[in-house]
Amino acid sequence: MPNSPAKQRSGDGSETPAKGLHLLVAEDHEFQRGMMVQMLENLGAKSIHEAEDGRSALEIIRELGHPFDIIVTDIDMPGMDGMSLIRSLGEASSGAALIITSGLDRSLLDTIETMSAAYGMRLLGTVEKPPTQERFADLISLYWRAKPNPERFKPAREIFSLDEIIEGLQNDQFEPFYQPKIDLKTGRVKGAEALARWRHPRDGIVMPYAFLGLLEENSEISELTWTMLARSARDCQEWRNAGLDLDVAVNLSVKQLADPGISDAITWQVTNQGLEPRHMTLEITESAAMTNVGRVLENLTRLRIKGFGLSIDDYGTGYSSMQQLTRIPFTELKIDQSFVMHAAHQESSRMILESSLDMARKLGVVSVAEGVETRDDLNLVRECGCDLAQGFFIARPMPSTDLPDWVRDYS
Structure with missing residues (x-):
């Protein structure tokens, strides 16, 4: 894996929206990635893996061999960007739900949301940068309100x-x-x-x-x-x-x-x-x-x-x-x-x-x-x-x- 190894962190299992969930965060900016991981830890994620771009994220998925519940990805990343990652996940029928994080214009994010759905990804929504823990909590709550249909991804x-x-x-x-x-x-x-x-x-x-x-x-x-x-x-x-x-x-x-x-x-x-x-x-x-x-x-x-x-x-x-x-x-x-x-x-x-x-x-x-x-x-x-x-x-x-x-x- 390029540059830095994958990191895994575990939440404390408290009663929070992400309790019991396995998450992957793909973000090239190390400080912002760390900040998002901390927010997700606070929300009780069972495990969180980190990747610096889309290619690293796909390598983590292949290496671990188990599905992630939610993948959080930036769009504008060097190497493999977020759009390529979303396409790869859709073509592989990964089964993960998706949260997009980006500082792009709202109209561009709307187009990317439509693109994600066209690739068969279950999109929970977008988090505009700088992210907030409250926004992550709102989107993760959608995961529980409508669990993904296993037929769609099987x-x-x-x-x-x-x-x-x-x-x-x-x-x-x-x-x-x-x-x-x-x-x-x-x-x-x-x-x-x-x-x-x-x-x-x-x-x-x-x-x-x-x-x-x-x-x-x-x-x-x-x-x-x-x-x-x-x-x-x-x-x-x-x-x-x-x-x-x-x-x-x-x-x-x-x-x-x-x-x-x-x-x-x-x-x-x-x-x-x-x-x-x-x-x-x-x-x-x-x-x-x-x-x-x-x-x-x-x-x-x-x-x-x-x-x-x-x-x-x-x-x-x-x-x-x-x-x-x-x-x-x-x-x-x-x-x-x-x-x-x-x-x-x-x-x-x-x-x-x-x-x-x-x-x-x-x-x-x-x-x-x-x-x-x-x-x-x-x-x-x-x-x-x-x-x-x-x-x-x-x-x-x-x-x-x-x-x-x-x-x-x-x-």
């Missing part, structure tokens, strides 16, 4: 081949897990989004990043789509037969929307399970809606006529214009979690959230906030007039058999 034990994935599909190993959506005005559970999971005979529950990209790249996504549609429709009808007034949302692949026969095929797949199309919402991304526009618009219109709800997913991350959006028969606008998760503490994200909700109201469509991870997030989207919300603070994705009991307990 890597597959190995890389699966396309043949293995297709074999899993053929052996009926894929199924939807459901994340509930609640009505923010009534508190009632409105429905759930179906999220694909692979129940692997050796590796357990495998997350979508391990198979979705490969299926998309090789034009083999159709089989998974039909599986998700059929099983989601069947599960939703079973919930309704059991007296639960729930709807279900299913994601559609970009590549399938240009198929001239897709609307009839989807309708058959759903109604064959006994579910009326009006109880299913089909979610598509902004980019999908802007690709091969003629055919996509034809298919979306046919699906809407048949009674399906249509949701534009991850709104705010694409490049669509308002004019294009008004031409598409959407019934729901789903605001991307990268804006929801930071809106309580980041002015630019809050502005995007509020303007998106305002547009949804003017277009007369239902608004959904995804990525609600804390009580602050929930209170804010409710205060801003959002219709529905989903996220880990409400519930994590669960098997279909668990949802009815969860709904009854929530109610």
Whole structure:
């Protein structure tokens, strides 16, 4: 490790926000690093490691072989800077939460916060220099209010081949897990989004990043789509037969929307399970809606006529214009979690959230906030007039058999 060895210090275990946590501080300025370490010690951290730049931080992580709970990093460091460190942590699915410390302009910090979320890092917030112990305490308290979702960071034990994935599909190993959506005005559970999971005979529950990209790249996504549609429709009808007034949302692949026969095929797949199309919402991304526009618009219109709800997913991350959006028969606008998760503490994200909700109201469509991870997030989207919300603070994705009991307990 360059220049100076890693240092480890332990807190006294007192009842403080960082009690029991393993932290890593990456900061090139020795005095400021020492000051931050002292503050974190005072907050009761179980252990604190120090690094003088991003490269040193990565070496510490590799050497120790155990995950850190929170990584505190400066941005402007010689050698490997904080942005490169954040990218490396995200690509490695480190699982650590992140606190950024910097003296940079607030607008630059807002951009870096958005970048961190795009790399899959759970960002607790930023500490503007000079740091204070109170600010660290506030951000660390967020770690406990919404522990990171292990599904988000859990890597597959190995890389699966396309043949293995297709074999899993053929052996009926894929199924939807459901994340509930609640009505923010009534508190009632409105429905759930179906999220694909692979129940692997050796590796357990495998997350979508391990198979979705490969299926998309090789034009083999159709089989998974039909599986998700059929099983989601069947599960939703079973919930309704059991007296639960729930709807279900299913994601559609970009590549399938240009198929001239897709609307009839989807309708058959759903109604064959006994579910009326009006109880299913089909979610598509902004980019999908802007690709091969003629055919996509034809298919979306046919699906809407048949009674399906249509949701534009991850709104705010694409490049669509308002004019294009008004031409598409959407019934729901789903605001991307990268804006929801930071809106309580980041002015630019809050502005995007509020303007998106305002547009949804003017277009007369239902608004959904995804990525609600804390009580602050929930209170804010409710205060801003959002219709529905989903996220880990409400519930994590669960098997279909668990949802009815969860709904009854929530109610």
